[in-house]
Structure formats: C-alpha cells, structure tokens
Amino acid sequence: MSASDSGGSGRGKTANRSQASFGAFVRKPVERIAAKEVESSAAEMRAESAESWPDDAVEVGAIVDAYGLKGWVKVAAHADAGRGGDALLSAKRWWLMKGRERRSAPVLHSKVHSDSIVAHMGGVADRDVALSIRGYSVYIRRSDFPTLDADEFYWVDLLGLGVVNEAGVALGTVADMIDNGAHSVLRVEYPSTGKDGKPVTGERLIPFVGVYVKTVDQAAKQIIVDWEADY
Secondary structure, three states, X not given: OOEEEEOOOOEEEEOOOOOOOOOOOOOOOOOXXXXXXXXXXXXXXXXXXXXXXOOOEEEEEEEEEEEOOOOEEEEEEOOOOOXXXXXXXXXXXXXXXXXXXXXXXXXXXXXXXXXXXXEEEOOOOOHHHXXXXXXXXXXXXXXXXXXXXXXXXXXXXXXXXEEEEOOOOEEEEEEEEEEOOOOEEEEEEEEEEOOOOOEEEEEEEEEOOOOOEEEEEOOOOEEEEOOOOOO
C-alpha cells in the first residue's frame, strides 16, 4: 500500500518502498483568479469574532510582507508551495489572526512566486494596507483543502490518531509529523516512567512509509503499523 503526509498543512502518501514518493503534491501550483464580477460588499475584508471563526480552521502560513504597490501580500506557507500551497491557492477566503484580532477576506488572485505565495485579498487596496497586516497568521477551512487520492493524507488529519501494531499493542498517539526530506515521520507520544519513577512522556519516531504503515483508518481514529513496542 502507500501512505501520505500533509501539513500544518502538508500532505503525504505511503508507499511500498523504502524511499516514499510523498512529500509534495503531484498537482502543479496554478494561479487562481476569482470571477471578474465580484460584488463590492463581498469583496471587502471583515472583522471576525471567536463565535464566527470556523470550527475547522487550520493554520497554513503567515503574511510576511507586502508585494508590489497594489495591495498584494507575500505569504510564507508552513508547507511548501506545492503542498500547503495548494490549499492557499484553492481557498476562496482566508481567515487571518494576530493576537486577539481576527479578520477574513476573499482571495481575488493568488499564485506561486519563487518560494512563497503572493495574493491579492478583498479590502487590501494598496501597499500601505498590505504592510499593515504583516504578521497575521493565515488560516484555511479544512473543508476548503483540495481533495486527495485514497492513499494520501493531510498531516492535520493524522494528528491525534492512536497508533497500534499488528499484534494490537497500543504504541501511543500521533503528536506531530516530521518531514526529514526523504519521507514523513510519525512522532508518537505515549505515557512512560522516568528513572526516578515519575511519569514522563515517551516518544517513538515511525517512518510514514508503506513498509511500516499498514492501515490508516480515519473513521476509527487509528493507524496500524508494523512496529514493535521495544523498538
């Protein structure tokens, strides 16, 4: 079988070989241009509250600078432009947060530029406004992420899943995903006991490749792996 990773917003895919092919989206990043006729009321940035904030919002990047003179912003994606960038490019609205301040804005244009993403949002008319929103984290609704193949998974969907081996031994819970360049790695935490007898949190690192990852059952919130508890 094959397995995948995604997160912050990366995406991955497991494979039945030692060197997995996942770690980058297969789709080429493309520029998305919204319809030319956008009602002015719908094209403005708006204030949001904790109550209006979407329950499935996932942080995917941050606004780091203005781009040009016409209100475009430069975004550093948490995953590279081919992974989390797909979500940034496909979402029609970005949700922005800095401290306690929350906003959202429709995305009028977005495209990959070098190692980042640049975009023009509604309500950001010039460079001064673009500079004023530097430092805001960018969130996308999970429901706006591009659809993946059956054997691919976004990292955010793997976090919190229980991990058991084929003998049914519980190995812990996925606390994080790590990209080591060749493939993704599950960072699994489990309760343990320190040398002083006090409870501590143990850690296992399991390569997210088909050799070790046998089943990812999101409905059951469980990952089955070929991995011994004493590894």
